[in-house]
Amino acid sequence: MSSRREFVFAALASVGAMAGLPSCSSETSADSYATVAERTWRHGNVAVGDKAALLHELVRYATLAPSSHNTQCWKFRLEDGAISILPDLSRRCPAVDPDDHHLFVSLGCAAENLNQAALANGLKGHAGFDAAGGDALRVVLEPTKPVASTLYQAIPERQSTRGEYDGQPLTRQELDLLEKVGAGDGVQVILLTERQAMEKVLEYVVQGNTAQMNDPAFVAELKQWIRFSGDEAVRTGDGLYAASSGNPAAPTWLGSRLFDVFFTLKSENDKYAKHVRSSAGIAIFVSDTPGPAQWMEVGRCYERFALQSAAFGIRNAMLNQPVEVSTLRPQFADFLGIGKRRPDLVVRFGRGPKLPSSLRRPVPAVLA
Ligand SMILES: Cc1cc2nc3c(=O)[nH]c(=O)nc-3n(C[C@H](O)[C@H](O)[C@H](O)COP(=O)(O)O)c2cc1C
Numbered sequence: 446m447s448s449r450r451e452f453v454f455a456a457l458a459s460v461g462a463m464a465g466l467p468s469c470s471s472e473t474s475a476d477s478y479a480t481v482a483e484r485t486w487r488h489g490n491v492a493v494g495d496k497a498a499l500l501h502e503l504v505r506y507a508t509l510a511p512s513s514h515n516t517q518c519w520k521f522r523l524e525d526g527a528i529s530i531l532p533d534l535s536r537r538c539p540a541v542d543p544d545d546h547h548l549f550v551s552l553g554c555a556a557e558n559l560n561q562a563a564l565a566n567g568l569k570g571h572a573g574f575d576a577a578g579g580d581a582l583r584v585v586l587e588p589t590k591p592v593a594s595t596l597y598q599a600i601p602e603r604q605s606t607r608g609e610y611d612g613q614p615l616t617r618q619e620l621d622l623l624e625k626v627g628a629g630d631g632v633q634v635i636l637l638t639e640r641q642a643m644e645k646v647l648e649y650v651v652q653g654n655t656a657q658m659n660d661p662a663f664v665a666e667l668k669q670w671i672r673f674s675g676d677e678a679v680r681t682g683d684g685l686y687a688a689s690s691g692n693p694a695a696p697t698w699l700g701s702r703l704f705d706v707f708f709t710l711k712s713e714n715d716k717y718a719k720h721v722r723s724s725a726g727i728a729i730f731v732s733d734t735p736g737p738a739q740w741m742e743v744g745r746c747y748e749r750f751a752l753q754s755a756a757f758g759i760r761n762a763m764l765n766q767p768v769e770v771s772t773l774r775p776q777f778a779d780f781l782g783i784g785k786r787r788p789d790l791v792v793r794f795g796r797g798p799k800l801p802s803s804l805r806r807p808v809p810a811v812l813a
Contacts, residue, residue, distance in 0.1 A: 478675030478686070478694075482802045485509070486601045491566065499566055501808050503528060506562035508805045509600055510748060512551035514538055514670040515803050517683050519555050522581070522813040529581040530555055531813055532737075540666040541657070541769055549580075549737040550789065553744020556582050558600055560745075561752070567591035572745075574738035582741050596626075596752040603751050604802050606760035607690045609723040610795030614638065619757055623728070623794075627750035630742050631733040632789075634750065635781060638726035646729075646767070646791065647721045649777050651714045653766025656773065658710050673700025682806035689803050717764065725795035727764070731786050743789045754794055761794040 476484075486509070491499045504521045507530065512518055518536040522529040530552050532545070542548060560570040569589040575581045615623075620636055627634035637643055657663045671685050672678035677697050678686040688694045695703060721727070730747055732739050754761050767777040768788045778788050 476679060478679055478688075478801070478804075481679050481804055485805050486802050488598075488601060499568075500528060503559050503562050503566070503568075504808050504811065506600060507555040507559040508808065508811060509603075510551065510554035510558045510744075511603075511605055511751065512554065513542060513547035514667070515684050516548075516551070516670065517806055517811065518548045519552055519811060520813040521811055522578075526587075527583055527585045528559060529575065529578055529583045529813075530559070531579050531581040533811075538666055538670075540660065540662040543771075545737070546740050546789070547765075547769075549740035550744040550747065552582055553741035553746075554748040554751075555744075556584060556741060557596075557745040557748035557752075559584055561594055561597040561600065564589070565591060565593040565597045574741065580737045595756045596749060599752045599756040603755040604760075604799060605689075605762050606797060606800055607720070607762045608760075608797055608800050609719060610725065610760060610793075610797035612723045613725060613796060615725050615757075615759065615794075619759070620726070623750055623753055626753045627728065627730065627746050629746040629749075631739055632743050632746045633731050634746070635729040635731060635783075636726055637729070643721055643724070643727055645780060646727050646764070647718060649767035649773060649780070650717050650721065650764045650791070653770040653773050654713055654717060655710060656770045657766060658708075658713060664708075668701070668704060671700075671704065673697045673704070678804050682804050682810070686801065686803055688801040691800055720762070721764070721793060723795065723797070724793040725759075726793070728761075728790075728792045728794060729781060729788055730790040730792070731781070731783050732789050733786055735787060740789070747790055747792070750792070758796060759794055760797050760799070761792050764791045764793055767791055 489502050489505065491502045500523050507521065508517060516536040516538060518533050520531040520533045522531060532548055532552060537545060537548060556572055563570045563586055567589060568586040570584040570586055572582050572584045575583040624634050624636055637646060671687060672681060673687050673695050674697050675694050687700060728750065730743050732743050751761055768774050768791060774788065781788060
């Protein structure tokens with residue numbers, strides 16, 4: 446984040462505050478961003494035997510999963526002994542995700558959190574793709590011995606950390622376990638830790654980012670999901686809070702204007718170069734077959750990778766431009782030597798400081 450940009454944001458915000466401009470001073474929502482974030486990212490406990498409360502709590506854990514642009518593009522249908530995760534197509538992002546690939550991957554991430562939380566509460570989840578049920582993932586819950594796994598314990602710790610990392614390598618054991626937990630049915634993880642290979646990936650990221658930033662539909666869609674102020678992030682409970690990406694928060698009227706000035710190709714591509722060069726490695730998730738069922742499995746695999754990373758104190762962030770730009774994806778697949786398989790996600794990882802966490806809508810808002 447260039448200091449000049451921070452300086453301008455801060456200067457204008459304080460001038461606004463002094464001039465008594467609306468929402469330039471401290472946040473106006475009942476609860477501050479920090480309070481809501483703390484309330485969101487925590488373990489909970491449910492009274493033994495309270496089935497209804499337990500199902501709600503499992504949904505709450507599922508919603509702590511990552512989703513593209515933090516759209517939270519999911520709905521949960523509660524049944525006696527089962528929870529179905531359905532796509533919420535009103536939260537599609539057609540510019541960045543025209544075939545809903547990311548949308549279904551996000552549902553898979555939610556399903557993995559649900560399964561880990563269910564097991565910690567003595568329920569084994571059996572997930573099955575349910576095309577007739579609206580392309581849903583139906584998770585049947587069977588009583589079993591409770592196990593609070595390492596992945597479950599890491600759920601409140603996990604985040605997408607879009608900052609600089611320390612550039613230090615991971616141990617062989619850490620890399621082997623990440624590769625193992627990130628693999629699944631028709632899904633493989635390719636770990637790149639050689640600088641030369643990571644620089645090659647960076648070239649694809651810059652190419653893809655250039656294409657996306659020259660696409661007005663992409664920029665408009667992205668901007669629509671940005672929450673410039675903590676107030677706005679609290680009010681909507683979704684979207685990309687500016688501070689979660691290492692950008693200074695600002696009142697929406699100001700942030701929106703400054704975005705148009707400072708969201709430039711050069712500054713963004715320079716940022717990605719710094720981020721990749723500060724990372725320990727890049728993980729690429731690859732899948733065998735196209736379609737919602739496989740993409741949900743990719744999501745489950747990525748979420749296990751992200752939770753195991755969090756358990757190790759390792760951060761991660763997505764760099765999906767090479768797989769989002771449809772003209773670039775086949776070239777990227779050739780570079781990876783994966784034949785007809787699809788590269789689904791590009792994830793950099795390494796150790797570094799946390800950033801402010803993203804928020805979530807309350808459980809009642811996501812029940813079908
Ligand atoms: C399928 C998928 C694609 C994503 N693509 C990107 C991306 O290209 N760039 C990025 O910075 N974050 C990406 N994210 C991360 C989301 O923006 C992030 O999960 C969301 O903002 C919630 O924040 P959290 O992960 O810290 O809880 C993606 C997440 C998912 C599940």
